[in-house]
Amino acid sequence: MKDGGGLATRKIRLIMSLRRAGITDTRVLGALERIPREAFVPRPFVDQAYEERTLPIGEGQTISQPQVVALMTQALEVKASHKVLEIGTGSGYQAAVLSRLARRIYSIERHRALLVEAEQRFRELRLTNIHCRYGDGSLGWPEQTDFDRVMVTAAAAALPAPLLAQLKDGGILVAPIGSERGDQVLMRYRRHGDEWSEEALGEVRFVPLLPGAVETSGGRSTAATAIEAGAGAGPRRRTLA
Numbered sequence: 701m702k703d704g705g706g707l708a709t710r711k712i713r714l715i716m717s718l719r720r721a722g723i724t725d726t727r728v729l730g731a732l733e734r735i736p737r738e739a740f741v742p743r744p745f746v747d748q749a750y751e752e753r754t755l756p757i758g759e760g761q762t763i764s765q766p767q768v769v770a771l772m773t774q775a776l777e778v779k780a781s782h783k784v785l786e787i788g789t790g791s792g793y794q795a796a797v798l799s800r801l802a803r804r805i806y807s808i809e810r811h812r813a814l815l816v817e818a819e820q821r822f823r824e825l826r827l828t829n830i831h832c833r834y835g836d837g838s839l840g841w842p843e844q845t846d847f848d849r850v851m852v853t854a855a856a857a858a859l860p861a862p863l864l865a866q867l868k869d870g871g872i873l874v875a876p877i878g879s880e881r882g883d884q885v886l887m888r889y890r891r892h893g894d895e896w897s898e899e900a901l902g903e904v905r906f907v908p909l910l911p912g913a914v915e916t917s918g919g920r921s922t923a924a925t926a927i928e929a930g931a932g933a934g935p936r937r938r939t940l941a
């Protein structure tokens with residue numbers, strides 16, 4: 701940190717910078733203010749919890765930078781009555797933010813060790829409306845279908861078909877699309893019956909959406925998430941495959 705100030709001061713400063721960066725939804729800003737990001741990062745990084753950066757969370761995975769969390773949350777247009785599916789629980793931070801905005805959150809993680817830690821955080825913070833599952837999120841959560849909103853927090857070359865299929869008519873899905881090393885674009889899909897429209901929201905960098913689940917510890921490191929550019933073209937229409 702260049703300047704001092706306790707975590708509370710840093711948090712207020714961050715919220716103000718998010719507002720300047722175009723996060724105008726006061727419910728989203730309020731949720732970000734209420735969830736302690738420091739509770740979701742490893743102890744050595746607590747000081748950096750309110751900096752605009754990605755942080756490692758173990759198993760080679762990362763917690764997205766605050767601006768990306770804010771942008772994705774705002775783009776999802778979550779309402780209080782909503783049932784939301786998140787793919788990639790990671791630290792649990794994004795799910796915690798969503799849990800302040802929606803009725804119920806379902807979150808899937810493929811690393812057992814990360815999920816155990818995230819669930820512990822939810823218990824400590826008494827976030828009782830988050831339900832987690834260990835497994836491959838590409839398959840969605842068929843027993844709980846369908847969802848008002850779906851958020852994917854790992855990048856896939858193409859959106860897994862089950863996730864769109866488990867989205868309610870009129871629902872919104874936000875996901876980073878692209879390869880691990882190449883360009884990734886944050887996409888927003890809206891379902892209209894058997895059709896959907898898609899909209900590019902900007903360039904991002906996420907860890908990859910990988911198949912299968914991982915029982916034991918010991919992942920690869922690196923990867924980050926960052927918004928690199930502004931908005932893309934307007935919505936396009938497609939037919940469900």
Ligand code: SAH
Pocket residue numbers: 757761762763764787788789790791792793794795808809810811814835836837838853854907908909910911912
């Ligand atoms: N939302 C998280 C950050 C996501 S990092 C947070 O707020 O901290 C991406 C996460 O997606 C990683 O934890 C990774 O293990 C997980 N992931 C990758 N592929 C997956 C898959 N197919 N199913 C479930 N989780 C997956």
